[in-house]
Amino acid sequence: MMFRETLPEDCPPGAADEIAEQRDVYRLVASDPPTEADFRSQRALRPTAVFSVSECQARGLSVHTERADSLRAAKLPRLRGKRICRVRLLPGAGYLQQTGTPSHHTWWPSADFDILAQCEAAMS
Amino acid sequence: MTTIRHLRTLYFYDGPQVIEARDAIGGHYVGVLIEPDGAHDRFLVCGVAPDRLREFRIGHLDLLALLTEQDESRYFLATVTEALSEPLHLTAIDHEADIQGYLPDAGFVLHDPPIEDLTLREAHDRNTLVLNIAVDPPEANSEHRIRVSTLVGLLNNVQTLLRHAYGAALRDLPAAARRSIDRTDAHLMDVVVPAASGSFRIVLTASRASDLLGHNELARALERVDAMFDDIDQPEVVLERVRTHRGHFAGAFLRLLRFLVVHRSGMRYGWAQPGFSAPRSRSISQAQSLPIVELLSGVSNLGSESITLTGILEEADVTRRTWRMATDEGKVTGGVQESGPTLEGLRLGAAYEFSCIEEIEFFDGTGQETRKMILTEHRPR
Numbered sequence: 001m002m003f004r005e006t007l008p009e010d011c012p013p014g015a016a017d018e019i020a021e022q023r024d025v026y027r028l029v030a031s032d033p034p035t036e037a038d039f040r041s042q043r044a045l046r047p048t049a050v051f052s053v054s055e056c057q058a059r060g061l062s063v064h065t066e067r068a069d070s071l072r073a074a075k076l077p078r079l080r081g082k083r084i085c086r087v088r089l090l091p092g093a094g095y096l097q098q099t100g101t102p103s104h105h106t107w108w109p110s111a112d113f114d115i116l117a118q119c120e121a122a123m124s
Numbered sequence: 125m126t127t128i129r130h131l132r133t134l135y136f137y138d139g140p141q142v143i144e145a146r147d148a149i150g151g152h153y154v155g156v157l158i159e160p161d162g163a164h165d166r167f168l169v170c171g172v173a174p175d176r177l178r179e180f181r182i183g184h185l186d187l188l189a190l191l192t193e194q195d196e197s198r199y200f201l202a203t204v205t206e207a208l209s210e211p212l213h214l215t216a217i218d219h220e221a222d223i224q225g226y227l228p229d230a231g232f233v234l235h236d237p238p239i240e241d242l243t244l245r246e247a248h249d250r251n252t253l254v255l256n257i258a259v260d261p262p263e264a265n266s267e268h269r270i271r272v273s274t275l276v277g278l279l280n281n282v283q284t285l286l287r288h289a290y291g292a293a294l295r296d297l298p299a300a301a302r303r304s305i306d307r308t309d310a311h312l313m314d315v316v317v318p319a320a321s322g323s324f325r326i327v328l329t330a331s332r333a334s335d336l337l338g339h340n341e342l343a344r345a346l347e348r349v350d351a352m353f354d355d356i357d358q359p360e361v362v363l364e365r366v367r368t369h370r371g372h373f374a375g376a377f378l379r380l381l382r383f384l385v386v387h388r389s390g391m392r393y394g395w396a397q398p399g400f401s402a403p404r405s406r407s408i409s410q411a412q413s414l415p416i417v418e419l420l421s422g423v424s425n426l427g428s429e430s431i432t433l434t435g436i437l438e439e440a441d442v443t444r445r446t447w448r449m450a451t452d453e454g455k456v457t458g459g460v461q462e463s464g465p466t467l468e469g470l471r472l473g474a475a476y477e478f479s480c481i482e483e484i485e486f487f488d489g490t491g492q493e494t495r496k497m498i499l500t501e502h503r504p505r
Contacts, residue, residue: 014297028137041138042138042139046163048163049163049165050204050206050207051139051207052130052133052139052140052204052207052208052209052336053136053139053140053336053337054335057336057337058139061138062136062137062138072231072232072233073135073137073141075187075228075229075230075231075232076135076137076141076142076156076157076187076228076229076232077156077157077158077159077168077225077226077227077228078141078156078157078158078159079137079141080228080229098399099136099337099339099399100136100337100338100398100399101235101398101399102399102400102401104136104137104399
């Protein structure tokens with residue numbers, strides 16, 4: 001599979017699942033309607049930054065499987081004011097791995113997946 | 125200038141958003157990610173009371189309350205100029221009014237609803253893998269008590285089972301993945317609560333640190349152990365499963381069950397990582413252990429493991445029937461049984477492939493294991 005961003009070797013990790021069935025996830029976005037910039041990884045946004053997570057993790061996107069968890073995240077100062085976008089992941093949308101809390105997942109989108117076409121209008 | 129060190133990430137979203145840190149004398153701090161300072165991440169940092177921090181970690185306290193409840197709260201800014209693993213220098217904020225834009229909104233809790241399950245709560249509180257074992261030997265029937273030999277034996281058997289389960293799990297990984305994981309033959313878990321309330325209960329955590337998201341490689345071992353305890357009411361099914369794991373892991377499983385039978389105890393355990401929504405639990409009673417032990421005891425060489433060694437032959441004593449080989453993973457010594465192949469004709473300094481059977485002798489009192497490598501076949505490389 002070709003990914004939206006260049007990934008290091010062994011990324012996504014073996015524990016990540018290829019998205020084979022349709023499912024919804026929620027991501028915090030800055031703009032309404034969302035733009036491509038809302039789905040760029042931390043590495044893409046800050047190419048020279050030193051991150052405290054693995055390079056693979058830094059090139060993935062945080063999403064929640066429960067909308068309530070995204071609502072809660074938006075209470076934090078750095079994420080305040082962001083809107084919640086529901087993304088319908090279709091088969092072939094990339095790889096997904098539960099990381100951290102039960103609802104938090106890291107998503108490595110495939111190059112072919114048109115994210116914005118599957119992103120429902122931002123809900124505050 | 126006060127310096128703190130990142131201890132664990134309490135909340136992650138596109139990077140650490142809420143962190144826990146300590147200063148040089150053990151003071152507790154919480155940091156919340158705020159707007160960056162140019163290219164560098166920045167945290168609002170506040171000293172907090174340990175018990176209130178714990179309340180926050182298990183979902184009983186709101187972050188805003190944690191940061192603002194103290195009468196004389198002192199706030200700092202910490203800029204991450206290197207990695208978060210490097211020391212963070214704190215700069216005091218003089219005017220409390222300056223922090224208003226940096227505080228979280230009310231209602232941010234780490235878990236909703238708060239965690240009540242003991243195992244899960246410990247996993248979140250410690251941000252790592254936690255194993256909770258409960259046993260019910262006869263001495264614990266009337267009071268909260270356990271014999272030293274029972275406790276020591278239980279811990280040794282559980283640690284050994286985990287070590288071999290971990291080894292078996294790692295062997296099934298691709299070589300590249302195996303190299304990236306820290307392999308250890310030392311202890312894998314530490315006791316952190318030696319006698320929790322309830323039946324005689326012990327809480328252990330992974331000795332090695334978990335990753336930033338709380339995942340610990342030891343989970344691979346516990347998943348293997350869970351599988352061994354499935355269908356525990358059907359000894360024949362257990363036998364078939366153990367046969368597929370023939371080797372040290374199977375031997376350690378049998379020793380643990382034998383230990384439970386001898387000490388007339390059942391065992392329950394649960395384990396969790398911070399990412400779990402519920403602990404994973406298994407149990408076995410003494411009555412369930414007995415038929416399995418009887419069945420497994422009838423299988424020969426259950427705990428032996430076939431191993432192939434490749435390396436340079438350094439020593440070969442034809443009379444004593446002993447040998448030593450230097451492999452990529454270190455020097456290995458072994459012997460040959462009377463009925464085994466001869467060492468005559470082997471050239472010291474030459475490369476060989478040795479097919480061996482490794483047997484383990486386990487000492488109940490100390491939990492130590494002695495490995496015996498027996499050569500069954502050799503061929504030049």
